[in-house]
Structure formats: C-alpha cells, structure tokens
Amino acid sequence: MARIETAFIEDMKPFGEDVAAACFNCGTCAAICPLVSDHFPRKIIRYVQIGAKDRILEHSRDLWQCLHCGLCTQTCPRGANPGEIILSLKRYVVANWRRS
Amino acid sequence: MYNPKDIIDVIGANVRMTRNPFGIPKFLVNSWHQDLHPPQKGEAMLFTGLMYQFVPYIETSTDYLARFEDSDWSQYLRYARYMPGYLSGLGLALLTPGSQKRKYNAILQNIVRILAASRVSFFYRPELDDYSGVLLYDLGDQDAFVQHARYVAAKLKKAGIRKLITVDPHTTYALKVLFPKYVEAEFDVTPYVELINLHSHNGTRRVTLHDPCFYGRYLAVSDTPRRVLSNMGIDCVNVRNSGSFTSCCGGPAESISPKLSDQIVRKRIDELKSTGEPIVAMCPICLGNLRKAGANVEDLANVIAAGING
Structure with a gap:
C-alpha cells in the first residue's frame, strides 16, 4: 500500500513547474499519448498528487519512455502540463540516483 | 529497454569530456563546411548545433543498441562510462560509413545555398558552432545540461554573437527557450526556414x-x-x-x-x-x-x- 504524502508536490517544486495539483485525472493525456501504455502519464501524475514517492521510484523507468512530444500538454483540459510533470520527475529521479 | 541511468551516465560523461554526446572529436563530426567556404562575415551566425552531423553516428550507435536491447549483454552498458569518451567516439566514427556522413553534410551545404539565394546576410564560424546539450535536458540531467549550456552561451557571448540562424527544431528550442530560462543567455534566434525568400x-x-x-x-x-x-x-x-x-x-x-x-x-x-x-x-x-x-x-x-x- 502506498503512503500518502501531500507535501510531496512541494518537494517537486525545485525540479519543475508546480502544476500537478491542477490535474483532475481525466485521462486525456493517457488517451493521446503515442505510447498507449498502462495509463501513462495519468497514473504517474496521480502518484505525484498523493506523494507516492516509492511508487514513482519503482516505476521510474516508465518516465524515460516518454518522447517529450508534447501532445499531452497540447490537449490537457486543465493546463496541467503533463509533459513538464514527466520531465520534472525525470529530474527528481536523476537527483535521487546522484544522492544515493 | 536499457536502464536509463546507464544511458544518461554515458551521455553525460561524453558531453563533459568532449562536448558532444557521442565522444567524437569535433573535427571529425563537423566537416561539412570545408569544401564550401561559407561567408565569414555577416549579420547573423549560422549555428547548426551539430545535429545533422550527428545523424550517421546515431544510426550506427542505435543499430548496436537495438542488437543487445533486453539481452543479458545490455547490463554491461553501465561500464561504458568508464571508457574515455574520445576512445569510444573514435571507434564510433570509424564504424560509421562515409557515404552517410556525406549525405547529411549535403543537407547543411544546401541550407547555405538557400540562405545565399534568399540574400540573407550570414556567416559561419565552426569554432563557435557547438552541440546545444538538448539531449541532456530531455533525459532529465538538468545539472549537466545547465553546465554545458553555460559553456556554449559563454563562448558565443565572448565572441560578440547576438543573432543566430538555426537549422533544426531541437537546437532552435534549446537556444530560443531553454538558454534564456536556465542560463539567462538571450540570443536572437531564427530558424533558417523563416528566412527563405x-x-x-x-x-x-x-x-x-x-x-x-x-x-x-x-x-x-x-x-x-x-x-x-x-x-x-x-x-x-x-x-x-x-x-x-x-x-x-x-x-x-x-x-x-x-x-x-x-x-x-x-x-x-x-x-x-x-x-x-x-x-x-x-x-x-x-x-x-x-x-x-x-x-x-x-x-x-x-x-x-x-x-x-x-
């Protein structure tokens, strides 16, 4: 079971735009993503919202499947910029690797 | 799929050591201009960012990566970062066919002809034409990107360059959007397509x-x-x-x-x-x-x- 840490969105601020909270999990990003893979990126954005750090690190390889093509950001009805959230998560994970 | 950390470590190490992601010495990568002699004076500098020049090497390296992806051999990629970048880069340069290099060089030569025919005032200085570091940004290696972008921007600023003509979308985005945002380096950046008349x-x-x-x-x-x-x-x-x-x-x-x-x-x-x-x-x-x-x-x-x- 994932532990919920609502402060995680604050921890993410140094790594990119603070937009994950705007997402209402409609799944448009997952539907338009060329990867069409296991609710990516919707699921991982939900992990950011609930602060499921362990899940993010466990699924970190999925982040690098992202093509950074920007279709999700173009179509997001909430302006949550899913592409930028994924890029921020990559930075977070890389920083985590460097620390450990 | 390869372990992203292994790829990021190798690319980061290569950029640190050789200023390009493949470790290939610049004089081997950037030879397209040698027979063409583009203008050395003008209003804006043509900045290729070396992306077209890299394509033949990308083809060779991804061909090898495709052969070993998801095999037991893929885990050995992690040791590649211990090999000096210029050594692996020289190997890659030798494995890459000259015909492919000429094909992509010809595109840049055509861009010069197009700019000249459109009466654009431009010049080219190969010593100032560097890789933008955009792959480091895309891979999330922000520190390495910022460090490299500072190096590229400082060289251009020191040479008094203000206007740049770019030839590919990735370098254009890096110089137009990422450099001002992350290294406070502002240039007047125009893709060559916008200058065609x-x-x-x-x-x-x-x-x-x-x-x-x-x-x-x-x-x-x-x-x-x-x-x-x-x-x-x-x-x-x-x-x-x-x-x-x-x-x-x-x-x-x-x-x-x-x-x-x-x-x-x-x-x-x-x-x-x-x-x-x-x-x-x-x-x-x-x-x-x-x-x-x-x-x-x-x-x-x-x-x-x-x-x-x-």
Missing part, C-alpha cells in the same frame, strides 16, 4: 510534410515551411496528425529503447504514406528515424535547393 512557378509537385514536435507544437512554426514550399510551387498534402497535432516519429526514445522507437515510427510512416505523396522532413532526428525504418524521406532543404537549381 524564394519564388518559383515551375513546380507542380505535391509532398507530405512530417512536422517535428518541436516546430509543430513547442515553437508553433508549422505554417512557415508550407508557405515556403507554396512559393516554390510545391503543394503540401496534410495527414490528419499534422501541424500542432503532429505525431512523434519515435526518435527521442531511440537511445533508451530502439524497439519502442521502431514501433512508434512504423505507425507514423503508415500515416505519412497514406497520401501517396513523397514524404518531407525538416528535423535531423525525424529524418534519420523515418529513413532507418525504411521510409523514403527527403529533407526540406534538399527539396528547396532542387527548386533553386531546377
């Missing part, structure tokens, strides 16, 4: 353009190449996913997962082929990836240069 009424051709994501969405300049082609008498037959809704060619995934990249590019090729018209690309990554998957694709610069000569 050529007219021809001899052409009756039709083509299908593959819009790169960074021109279609991030920089929103999809109308420009269509206008340029129209002025040359060439009509564009659009596929459904074009302009700001273009589909990715899969190229950005080619280092982490050649298999994934191949799946995505094949879908895109099917869509592009549906018009029955010749396919034209304007990004070196898209061009290389579409060609690698077997599509018959021409670069925009070659199409326009053929219009000048014809």
Whole structure:
C-alpha cells in the first residue's frame, strides 16, 4: 500500500513547474499519448498528487519512455502540463540516483 | 529497454569530456563546411548545433543498441562510462560509413545555398558552432545540461554573437527557450526556414510534410515551411496528425529503447504514406528515424535547393 504524502508536490517544486495539483485525472493525456501504455502519464501524475514517492521510484523507468512530444500538454483540459510533470520527475529521479 | 541511468551516465560523461554526446572529436563530426567556404562575415551566425552531423553516428550507435536491447549483454552498458569518451567516439566514427556522413553534410551545404539565394546576410564560424546539450535536458540531467549550456552561451557571448540562424527544431528550442530560462543567455534566434525568400512557378509537385514536435507544437512554426514550399510551387498534402497535432516519429526514445522507437515510427510512416505523396522532413532526428525504418524521406532543404537549381 502506498503512503500518502501531500507535501510531496512541494518537494517537486525545485525540479519543475508546480502544476500537478491542477490535474483532475481525466485521462486525456493517457488517451493521446503515442505510447498507449498502462495509463501513462495519468497514473504517474496521480502518484505525484498523493506523494507516492516509492511508487514513482519503482516505476521510474516508465518516465524515460516518454518522447517529450508534447501532445499531452497540447490537449490537457486543465493546463496541467503533463509533459513538464514527466520531465520534472525525470529530474527528481536523476537527483535521487546522484544522492544515493 | 536499457536502464536509463546507464544511458544518461554515458551521455553525460561524453558531453563533459568532449562536448558532444557521442565522444567524437569535433573535427571529425563537423566537416561539412570545408569544401564550401561559407561567408565569414555577416549579420547573423549560422549555428547548426551539430545535429545533422550527428545523424550517421546515431544510426550506427542505435543499430548496436537495438542488437543487445533486453539481452543479458545490455547490463554491461553501465561500464561504458568508464571508457574515455574520445576512445569510444573514435571507434564510433570509424564504424560509421562515409557515404552517410556525406549525405547529411549535403543537407547543411544546401541550407547555405538557400540562405545565399534568399540574400540573407550570414556567416559561419565552426569554432563557435557547438552541440546545444538538448539531449541532456530531455533525459532529465538538468545539472549537466545547465553546465554545458553555460559553456556554449559563454563562448558565443565572448565572441560578440547576438543573432543566430538555426537549422533544426531541437537546437532552435534549446537556444530560443531553454538558454534564456536556465542560463539567462538571450540570443536572437531564427530558424533558417523563416528566412527563405524564394519564388518559383515551375513546380507542380505535391509532398507530405512530417512536422517535428518541436516546430509543430513547442515553437508553433508549422505554417512557415508550407508557405515556403507554396512559393516554390510545391503543394503540401496534410495527414490528419499534422501541424500542432503532429505525431512523434519515435526518435527521442531511440537511445533508451530502439524497439519502442521502431514501433512508434512504423505507425507514423503508415500515416505519412497514406497520401501517396513523397514524404518531407525538416528535423535531423525525424529524418534519420523515418529513413532507418525504411521510409523514403527527403529533407526540406534538399527539396528547396532542387527548386533553386531546377
């Protein structure tokens, strides 16, 4: 079971735009993503919202499947910029690797 | 899929040591200008960012990555970072066919001819033309990107360069958007396509353009190449996913997962082929990836240069 840490969105601020909270999990990003893979990126954005750090690190390889093509950001009805959230998560994970 | 950490470590180490992601000495990569002698004085500097020059080496390296992806051998990639970048880079340079290098150099030579024919005042100084570091940014290695971008920007500033003409969408995005945002380096950046001022009424051709994501969405300049082609008498037959809704060619995934990249590019090729018209690309990554998957694709610069000569 994932532990919920609502402060995680604050921890993410140094790594990119603070937009994950705007997402209402409609799944448009997952539907338009060329990867069409296991609710990516919707699921991982939900992990950011609930602060499921362990899940993010466990699924970190999925982040690098992202093509950074920007279709999700173009179509997001909430302006949550899913592409930028994924890029921020990559930075977070890389920083985590460097620390450990 | 390769472990992203292994790929990021190798690319980061290569950029630190040699200023390019493959570790290839710059004099071997950047030779396109040697026989052409582009102008050395002018208003704006032509900045290639070395992306077209890298494509033959990307093809060679991803060919090897594709052979070992998901095999037991893939785990040994982690040791590649311990090999000096210039050594692996020299090996890669030797494995890459000269014919491929000449093919991509010819695109840059055509861009110079197009700018000259459009009466654009430009110059080229190879010692100031560096890789932008955009792959480090895309991979999330922000510290390495910022460090490299500072180096590139400082060289340009020291030489008094203010205006840049770019040739590919990734370098354009890096210089236009990322450099001001992350290293506070502002340049007046214009993609060469926006400077083309050529007219021809001899052409009756039709083509299908593959819009790169960074021109279609991030920089929103999809109308420009269509206008340029129209002025040359060439009509564009659009596929459904074009302009700001273009589909990715899969190229950005080619280092982490050649298999994934191949799946995505094949879908895109099917869509592009549906018009029955010749396919034209304007990004070196898209061009290389579409060609690698077997599509018959021409670069925009070659199409326009053929219009000048014809």
